[in-house]
Each structure stands twice: as C-alpha cells, then as structure tokens.
Amino acid sequence: FVVVPPWLEEFLSITTFFIECEEHIECIRRECNMYCFDCSSDKPLCLYCVKYCHKNHRTIQVRRSTYQNVVRVEDIKDELDTSGIQLYVINKFHVVFLNKRGFDVHRKKGIGKNYSDTSLCNICTRNISNPSRFCSLECKVSY
Numbered sequence: 471f472v473v474v475p476p477w478l479e480e481f482l483s484i485t486t487f488f489i490e491c492e493e494h495i496e497c498i499r500r501e502c503n504m505y506c507f508d509c510s511s512d513k514p515l516c517l518y519c520v521k522y523c524h525k526n527h528r529t530i531q532v533r534r535s536t537y538q539n540v541v542r543v544e545d546i547k548d549e550l551d552t553s554g555i556q557l558y559v560i561n562k563f564h565v566v567f568l569n570k571r572g573f574d575v576h577r578k579k580g581i582g583k584n585y586s587d588t589s590l591c592n593i594c595t596r597n598i599s600n601p602s603r604f605c606s607l608e609c610k611v612s613y
Contacts, residue, residue, distance in 0.1 A: 474611055475550065477510040482568060482608050487539055488533045491516035503532045507549055533565065540565040541607075543578050555610055556591075556602040567606040570594045 484505070491500040492564045494516055502514035508527040520529050530546055533540050535558070543552050543564040557564045570593060593609035604610040 475507075476609060477507050478607075480510050480512045481505055481507075482611065484512055487601070488515070488534065489515045491519060494518040505530050505532060523538065532568070533560070535565065535567075539568040541568065550607070550609075552607070554568050554603040555607060556598040556605050569606055569608045570612075571596045571605040 487503050489502050489542045491497070491502050497518050499517070499519065500516045502519075504515040504517065504520050506515060506520070506524045506527045506529050509524065514532070515524065515529070520527075529540055530549075532541055534540070534567065540558070540560065543557060543566060546566075552566050555566045557566060557575045559565075564574065564585065571591070589600050589602070591598050591605040591609050592603050593612050594605060596605045598605050604613065
C-alpha cells in the first residue's frame with residue numbers, strides 16, 4: 471500500500487508547463503516550468519512567481535526531454551519515492567518522466583536494441599530496462 475501525496479495528482483495533471491506567465495509580462499524569462507508542493511495548484515509557476523510569492527515554499531523545476539516533461543530524481547527524492555520508475559540520464563543527472571511514455575514504436579518494428587534485457591511498463595507496456603516496473607511517475611501512480 472503506497473500513500474500518494476496530496477499534491478501529486480495536481481502536479482501530474484498540469485499539461486501547460488512551459489507557457490509564458492501571465493502575471494509577469496514585463497519580465498524576460500517568464501516560462502512557467504516550476505511547481506509548488508506547498509500550494510498544490512494546477513497552475514505552473516515561473517521563476518518570478520517562485521521568487522516573490524512562493525519564496526519559502528518547497529518547489530521543483532520541470533525540465534524537457536524529447537518534448538516531454540521530466541524532473542531530476544535529486545530534486546524530487548525528498549517528496550516522492552521514485553523506486554521502480556525507469557531512470558534516464560540527461561545532462562549527467564538522473565531524471566524520470568512525469569507522464570506515461572506510451573507505446574514504443576521500435577518494439578513493434580523490431581529495430582534497435584536487444585529487447586531480452588528489457589521488461590514492459592506495468593501500465594502502458596512501453597519497453598523499459600529491468601528491473602524497472604514503470605516508465606513514468608504517472609504510470610506508477612496509476613498502478
């Protein structure tokens with residue numbers, strides 16, 4: 471039995487990361503790629519939102535990889551157990567994908583890597599490395 475933190479559903483449901491912040495129109499870097507654990511909002515935040523309105527709150531930066539949202543394991547480890555989720559290395563940091571990755575086209579075509587050392591995500595059946603059970607945070611929560 472795993473307890474899902476109250477903020478996690480809101481965090482995973484945000485599909486609008488990386489939009490421009492409507493509150494800080496005058497600022498140059500106003501991309502909304504931050505989330506506040508303490509406020510548990512369905513609205514992403516920009517750097518200025520965090521700096522001025524969420525200064526002493528627990529926040530996390532969402533990053534992009536292959537056009538999908540990821541978070542560094544190091545950044546989220548105190549808030550969430552990422553065990554069982556496929557880890558990827560991006561810019562020398564371990565990351566996990568937020569949302570399910572979906573069907574793996576290469577698996578169907580039989581090209582690329584040797585699939586004998588892989589397993590399938592328990593939720594979306596995407597190829598993942600053993601001993602991982604999930605391709606993303608969303609799939610682990612769905613389980």
